[in-house]
Amino acid sequence: MTASRSIDTGGGRFADQVVLVTGGGSGIGRATAVAFAAEGARVVVLGRRAEPLAETVELISAAGGVADAVTADITVEDDVRAAVDHTVTTFGRLTIAFNNAGAVLAGPLTDLDRAAWTANLDLTVTGTWLCLKHEIRAMRANVDHGDGRGVIVNTASNLGAHTVRAGMGAYVTAKAAVSAxxxxxxxxxxxxxxxxxxxxxxxxxxxxxxxxxxxxxDRAARLRDASPLGRAATRDEIASAVLWLASPGAGPAIGHDLVLDGGASL
Structure with a gap:
């Protein structure tokens, strides 16, 4: 479990927002859920395993925030529909979604198993589509307060639309599809x-x-020469970028794919 952030008692940028985060039980998803809650949002975290989600909710609650968890599989449309409905029923609406759940499948194209290839695409691409489908439908019901009815941020990757790597064909293909x-x-x-x-x-x-x-x-040594930045990004840095894209300050950003790779794809 990562350290929690204290909640902004002054309201915060997202005090009137309801946020759904997929893949919210660990990594970038957890860090982003905690960051939204720290700025006043009510957060629902979604994932396939209940225990990690409960840990995220505990982190947020311990810091004074409001959060709930939904155990669901984003490749199952009924699960996605139910998760979005639960969010709206529990907190009144859905205004921000961060579709972060995905998978990594590595190996040369000639060695990949078809079932694994299909499962990878199903989770990363079809799962993101199903989330978009039901999130957009829910957000259409919101009142436009001058900054729109909702915001959605999807997790793609620098490996996809921006650069490729041998042995990562399945991942590259899926993430390029998420960007498109x-x-x-x-x-x-x-x-x-x-x-x-x-x-x-x-x-x-x-x-x-x-x-x-x-x-x-080993990773730190590898990355020293792999990108101009010379290090991996932190989870909090990625979370900060998601929060900016979700904020009114990013109002003109539509269909943008924000690359956060320390210059590795340049």
């Missing part, structure tokens, strides 16, 4: 007052960024 899907959703949802954008992190200080058999120290 975000642009299409942005065009379709803009008329409803809903902004859709994506983030494309590079290596982040999470277990997912470690290569097989690699230690955090």
């Amino acid at each position: 899907l975000s642009r299409v959703a942005a065009v379709e949802a803009a008329a409803d007052g809903i902004r859709v954008n994506a983030i494309s992190p590079g290596p982040v200080d999470t277990p997912m960024s470690l290569r097989p058999g690699e230690t955090p120290q």
Whole structure:
């Protein structure tokens, strides 16, 4: 469990917002859920395992925030629909969604198993589409207060639309699709007052960024020469970027894919 942030008793940027975070039980999802709550939002975290979600809720509650958890599989449309409905029923509406759940499948294209390939696309691409579908429908019911009816941020990757790597074909394909899907959703949802954008992190200080058999120290050494920044991003840095995209200050950002990889894809 990561350290919690204290809640902004002055209201915060997101004091009147209701946020749904998929993949909210760990890593970037947890850090972002905690960050939204620290700035006053009511947060619902979604994931397939109940225990990590409960830990995220505990972190937020201990800091004085308001959070709830929904155990769901985003590849199952009934689960996604129920999670969005639960959010609206519990907190009155849905105004911000961070679609962060995804998977990593590594290996040369010629060695990949078809079932694993399909499962990877189902979670990362189809799951993101199902979330978008039901989040946009829920946000259309919101009243436009001058800054729109809602905001959605999807997690893509610098490996996809921005650069590629041998042995990561399944991941690259899925994340490139998320980036393209975000642009299409942005065009379709803009008329409803809903902004859709994506983030494309590079290596982040999470277990997912470690290569097989690699230690955090090995990763640090590898990244010193892999990008101009020379290090992995922190979870809090990625969370801060998501919060900016979700804020009124990012109002003109529609269909943007914000690359957060320390210059690795330049």
